[in-house]
Amino acid sequence: MIKREIIDARELNIALNRLCCKLIENHGDFTNTILVGLQPRGVQVLDRLVRLLEEGYGVEGIRTGALDITFYRDDFRRRTGEHLQANTTRIDHLVEDQKLVFIDDVLYTGRSIRAAMDAILSYGRPAKMELLTLIDRRFSRDLPIQPDYKGRQVDSIASQRVEVLWEEVDGRDAVLITEPNS
């Protein structure tokens, strides 16, 4: 297994700041907006963005949620090897007529986002759904889904894994590409 760092802490910070600015441009004071982190790794991105928006840009009262999509996945009973365990969903705000921004760390096939769109409709009919992803693995989509906000685009092949590390949980900020031994 070969791990290669493709984005370091400084570059990650720049990307996060840029994403904050774009969110402010489109959502103003976030009155009718709910930021929804996708479990498990999207919640890390959400927490970091909210901290930056509040501390760096003075935005207050941002409404957030966490969404687990396990029960909506399209590979139920088809998965082999890795087993997934359902995670906490926390949607404490009414989503009816609100603008939602789904937040995830890596956008790959788009299947998680399809499941997230399905899942959130159990809470009501949002006025709008957008997608923010820190890393966009382009040219790898299985579904017609594209991000509205992307931190960085990465070219990768199917056998590779793209992994985002966070200082809070992993000890440092970085983005890695993992290659299997050939």
Added chain:
Amino acid sequence: MSELSVNHLLGIKHLNAEDIQLILDTATQFKEVINRPIKKVPTLRDITIANLFFENSTRTRLSFELAEKRLSADVINFSAASSSVKKGETLIDTVNNILAMKVDMVVMRHPNPGAGEFLAQHVDASIVNAGDGAHEHPTQALLDAFSIREALGTLKGTKVAIIGDIVHSRVALSNVLLLKKMGAEVMVCGPTTLVPKHMHTLGVRIEHNLQTAIEWCDVANMLRVQHERQDINHFPSIAEYRAQYGLTMDHLDALEKPIVIMHPGPINRGVEITSEVADSKHSVILDQVQNGVAIRMAVLYLLAEKRKLNNGK
């Protein structure tokens, strides 16, 4: 680890502590699902489940059926009273006829202990035991454990007294097995005629005095006197049972610390428990009913996941 070690839920005795933990944790997520505006997930939409009830049941059958529908499974119901069983068909023939209609999972209640295990050996479907005679009722024990964990935060070290008709109760046996596996302390309490002799071999305390039991415990699980299963009289009269083992508000008010009151239902109000106790703030009886749906969703979901599509199912 997030996969069950078993392919069927036949009894608590087949589960290990990790299985139980996984079911309880998954049920926590399903409890959130059933409190959403739309209380349904699409997960089991390619699964068909048959509910076979060879014995009367209201809440368990409704709870399973609701759990199945909340998971988007297709459901067929069968009760022995209106079936070919009355015409002499065997259990395996009945079930195989149902499975021929492409059924994936069977939820079964049966008066004979071990009926689920017998079926699991002979038919190709995931079997969930919804009560087999006086043997086991695993989903009830799981929902009781879930309710205790919800009320007190943990099972480990929690003192649980199971009070009432132990000898006729599948709920009691499944509860004892589960609570012991999860590190709780368990006491059974009832008249000597309603506590089985072998009970001490399961590592539980035995008590015949209600006052002593409730002073000891954090949770009192009150069981119903099962008149329908009693072919002889195990105590002189209902009035005497009530006087000795009926839980009243006076009992609870006299305790130094509050205890959690549970009951698997149906309640005989005024016999094992008074209405004031059943409806008091100490009681989690209606929470147990809601938790039952979440637990059954978790069990069905986790067992369905074991039926991989690439195994030709």
